[in-house]
Amino acid sequence: MKVLSDKHKTKNHTVVMVGCFDTKGADFEYLYTCLVSKGVEVITINTGVLGTTNLFPVNFSAEKVAINAGAELSKIRECNDRGSALDLMGKGVEKIVTDLVGEGKVSGIIGMGGGGGTFVTLKAMKAVPFGIPKICISTLATKDLSKKVGDKDVVLIPSIVDVAGLNNISRVIISQAAGALCGMMETTIQKDENNKGSIAISVFGNTAIAADTCTEVLKSKGYDVLAFHAVGTGGASMEALTLDGVFDAVLDLTTTELADELCGGICSSGPDRLTAAGQLGIPQVVVPGCMDMVNFGALSTVPKKYKNRQLFSWAPDVTLMRTNVEENEVLGKQIADKINTSKGAVTIVFPLGGLSKVGGEGEVFHDPKIDEVLFESIRKNLNKSVKIVEVNANINTTFFAEYAVKELLELVNTSRENK
Amino acid sequence: MKVLSDKHKTKNHTVVMVGCFDTKGADFEYLYTCLVSKGVEVITINTGVLGTTNLFPVNFSAEKVAINAGAELSKIRECNDRGSALDLMGKGVEKIVTDLVGEGKVSGIIGMGGGGGTFVTLKAMKAVPFGIPKICISTLATKDLSKKVGDKDVVLIPSIVDVAGLNNISRVIISQAAGALCGMMETTIQKDENNKGSIAISVFGNTAIAADTCTEVLKSKGYDVLAFHAVGTGGASMEALTLDGVFDAVLDLTTTELADELCGGICSSGPDRLTAAGQLGIPQVVVPGCMDMVNFGALSTVPKKYKNRQLFSWAPDVTLMRTNVEENEVLGKQIADKINTSKGAVTIVFPLGGLSKVGGEGEVFHDPKIDEVLFESIRKNLNKSVKIVEVNANINTTFFAEYAVKELLELVNTSRENK
Numbered sequence: 094m095k096v097l098s099d100k101h102k103t104k105n106h107t108v109v110m111v112g113c114f115d116t117k118g119a120d121f122e123y124l125y126t127c128l129v130s131k132g133v134e135v136i137t138i139n140t141g142v143l144g145t146t147n148l149f150p151v152n153f154s155a156e157k158v159a160i161n162a163g164a165e166l167s168k169i170r171e172c173n174d175r176g177s178a179l180d181l182m183g184k185g186v187e188k189i190v191t192d193l194v195g196e197g198k199v200s201g202i203i204g205m206g207g208g209g210g211t212f213v214t215l216k217a218m219k220a221v222p223f224g225i226p227k228i229c230i231s232t233l234a235t236k237d238l239s240k241k242v243g244d245k246d247v248v249l250i251p252s253i254v255d256v257a258g259l260n261n262i263s264r265v266i267i268s269q270a271a272g273a274l275c276g277m278m279e280t281t282i283q284k285d286e287n288n289k290g291s292i293a294i295s296v297f298g299n300t301a302i303a304a305d306t307c308t309e310v311l312k313s314k315g316y317d318v319l320a321f322h323a324v325g326t327g328g329a330s331m332e333a334l335t336l337d338g339v340f341d342a343v344l345d346l347t348t349t350e351l352a353d354e355l356c357g358g359i360c361s362s363g364p365d366r367l368t369a370a371g372q373l374g375i376p377q378v379v380v381p382g383c384m385d386m387v388n389f390g391a392l393s394t395v396p397k398k399y400k401n402r403q404l405f406s407w408a409p410d411v412t413l414m415r416t417n418v419e420e421n422e423v424l425g426k427q428i429a430d431k432i433n434t435s436k437g438a439v440t441i442v443f444p445l446g447g448l449s450k451v452g453g454e455g456e457v458f459h460d461p462k463i464d465e466v467l468f469e470s471i472r473k474n475l476n477k478s479v480k481i482v483e484v485n486a487n488i489n490t491t492f493f494a495e496y497a498v499k500e501l502l503e504l505v506n507t508s509r510e511n512k
Numbered sequence: 513m514k515v516l517s518d519k520h521k522t523k524n525h526t527v528v529m530v531g532c533f534d535t536k537g538a539d540f541e542y543l544y545t546c547l548v549s550k551g552v553e554v555i556t557i558n559t560g561v562l563g564t565t566n567l568f569p570v571n572f573s574a575e576k577v578a579i580n581a582g583a584e585l586s587k588i589r590e591c592n593d594r595g596s597a598l599d600l601m602g603k604g605v606e607k608i609v610t611d612l613v614g615e616g617k618v619s620g621i622i623g624m625g626g627g628g629g630t631f632v633t634l635k636a637m638k639a640v641p642f643g644i645p646k647i648c649i650s651t652l653a654t655k656d657l658s659k660k661v662g663d664k665d666v667v668l669i670p671s672i673v674d675v676a677g678l679n680n681i682s683r684v685i686i687s688q689a690a691g692a693l694c695g696m697m698e699t700t701i702q703k704d705e706n707n708k709g710s711i712a713i714s715v716f717g718n719t720a721i722a723a724d725t726c727t728e729v730l731k732s733k734g735y736d737v738l739a740f741h742a743v744g745t746g747g748a749s750m751e752a753l754t755l756d757g758v759f760d761a762v763l764d765l766t767t768t769e770l771a772d773e774l775c776g777g778i779c780s781s782g783p784d785r786l787t788a789a790g791q792l793g794i795p796q797v798v799v800p801g802c803m804d805m806v807n808f809g810a811l812s813t814v815p816k817k818y819k820n821r822q823l824f825s826w827a828p829d830v831t832l833m834r835t836n837v838e839e840n841e842v843l844g845k846q847i848a849d850k851i852n853t854s855k856g857a858v859t860i861v862f863p864l865g866g867l868s869k870v871g872g873e874g875e876v877f878h879d880p881k882i883d884e885v886l887f888e889s890i891r892k893n894l895n896k897s898v899k900i901v902e903v904n905a906n907i908n909t910t911f912f913a914e915y916a917v918k919e920l921l922e923l924v925n926t927s928r929e930n931k
Contacts, residue, residue, distance in 0.1 A: 273696045319673055
C-alpha cells in the first residue's frame, strides 16, 4: 500500500454551518470561532424561524431559507406549527446546500441541535455527496437516526448535555467537533495501488449465486465489489453512491425493484432506479434479474387485485408474485428507455434460461414465454447502438456469470482506453 | 472570548485501536496505516477470539484480553457461544483500557466493526474519561446505541457498507475517521475568560423551583450550571462526568436516587451515587432533596409489599411513595457515611420546611417528624468537621436556594484560595 503524506494541507476549506441561530446563538458563535480559528471559511445558514443572531455573520437568513422552500418566513411564524415549520426550513436548507455543492463551495458541513436542529442539519446533508465531511452534533446522536441519516456518511457526535449555552461540556464537544471536521477535510485518502477499481453489484436471494460468482471473478482480477440488496433501500443506496462518484462501474444484476415500483411491491426504490450510472456516464452491464417477480410481505398482505395471480411463499414473511405478459411488456420498455438516455457505455445481458432461481427450468416461476416478452420489449425499444448479449443459461449459472463479468470488464477497459 | 491558536500541535499522541483483528485484519491494517502516517503511536488490542493478524503489530493479543476478564481464550473458543465470548472480551478490553488510561497512555481511542466490534469498542470506551477523543466506526452507527454508549462522548461514524474488506467506501470512511481523531486530539479547547467555573446540579420535578433559583444566582455570578435529572441515569451521568473532572463543584440538591436504590424504586442510580465529588475532592453542597419519596411507575406497578404505604399519583405513569421512619434512619446514615469519606470540602444544608414540593407545609408528604429522623440520623453519623446548615424553609423557597448557593460559593472560594 502506498502511503500518501498529509504534509501538504490545503487550508482553503469552506464549511457550511447549519442550525437554529435564533435560540442557540451562543453555541453557534463558539463553533464559528473554533472553525475560523482553524483557518476555515464558514458559510452560515440560519434555520431558526424565531429570529437571528448578531454574534457572527449570517450568510443565509431564515427568510432566505424559507424562500428557497417556496415559503415566506412571516407566514411560517404566523402558522406557529413547529412540524411544518421544520419541514419547510429543511426543504429550504437542502435547496441552498444543493446549490452550494453545485458551485463547488462545500468542503465540509456541520450542524448542531436538539430534535429540530438535528432534523434540518440532516436534511442539509442529504445534498452533500459521499466523502465530503459531514458532522452533526446532536442530543439524539445515540438514538435511532437511521431513517433521517439514510445512506449519508454523517458523523454523529452526542452533545452529552442540551445544546443550550456554553459550559465545560459543550465547549469540549464543539471544539473537538470543529477539530474533527478539519481533520477529515485535511485527510488524503490512501489508495491501494493494486486495486483496479470499485464495482457496484445488485443482488437478491434469487440471484445470490450469480452475484457471488461475479464477485469472486472480479476480486480475482483486482477489483473490489460492493453488493447492494435489491430490497428498495439497497437499490436506492447504490444509485445515490453511484451519483456521488464512488464506483468505477455497475453490474446491475438484479433490476427487480423496477417490477416492485410498477406493481406496488414492497421492494420498490422509486422511479429513479437504473438511472445513476447512465447519468454519470460510467460503464454498466444490466441484467434483468428477478424481473419475473414482485415482492410482498406475508400472503395476507398481498393486495386484493393480485389474489388470483401466481403467488409463491419464499419465506413466511415474503410472498413472490410472478410478473405477467403485460407487466413484462411495460418493464422491457422502461429498461430500454432508461438505458437509451445513458451517457456511458451499456451492455445488456439476457439469461435465456431464467431471470432468477425460482425462474429456472423446473422451478415455480419458470415461463420462457413471458421472459421472451420482456426480452423482445427491450430489443424493440432499445437504441440499436446498445449491445445485447443473449446467454442460453439461467442467471445463477457460472456460465452466465462469467459472461456478465466479461462484458463488464470489456466496457471498463474500453472506457479507460478512451480517457 | 479568547481564541487560542492551534499552531503548537503536539504530535506525541498515543491512540488505542480496538477490534476483531481475526476477521477484519485488512480494514484494521488500513486504519493502522492511516494513523501511523499521521505521526500517531498506536496501541492495538485484538478482541477477535478466532485468531490474530500479522498485518500490523498486535500489542494486546486476544489471549491477554481474555486473561484480563479472568478467562482463557481456548475455553472461550471451545464454548463457541458468541454472546458470552463478546461479553468476556468486552470485560477484558475495558480492564486493559482502564489500566492504560491510569498510566496516562491514552490520547484517543478508535474502534470499528459490526455488532460484535461495536460492542467491544463501546465497552473499551467506558474506561476513557470525557474529553479524550473516542471514535467508533460502526455498521450500527445510526441505530439506537444509547444504552451501549451511555454518557460517553463517543463519535459515531456509519460504515455505510459492511466492515469486510477495503473498497472505495471503506477507504474514505476509515481515512477520514483517522483524520477526525487526529483533528480532535490536536484541538485546544477555547475557554471563556469570563467564566468562573462549571457547577453540576441535581434536580427533580419536586425540586425544580429550587434548582432554577440556584441556577439563576450562579449564572449571574459567572458560573455555568449543568442540571442532571435525578431519574437514575441523570445521577449516574453526573457522578461519571464529575469523576472525569468536568465540574468545579457539585450542588447536589436532589439525592432522592438513594431512596430509590434502598427501596427498589425506578430512579435508582446504583450504590455509587453521592461518591464522585468526594472521591475527586471537589467542593460540594449536599441537600437531601426528595428523600421523602421513592418513585414507581403507574400505581399498578408498585410492588405488593408497598401497597399499604402512603402513595401519591404525581402523574398517570408516576407514583410516589412517602419514605418512612426506618428508611430515613438508614438513608441518613448512608448520606453521612458517604460524606465522611469525602476528600473535599462538603456542607450539608437541611430544608427544615420540607425536602420537596409535595413535602411542603399543607402538602401530601408533609411530615416534619419523619424528616427530623433523617436529619438526626445524618447529624449523629456525620464527622464533626462537616458543616451542617439548617434553614427554616422549604427546599423550593428563594430563601433556601440562596443559602445553598452561598454555602457552595464559600466552599468554592475557600478551595481556590487553598490551591
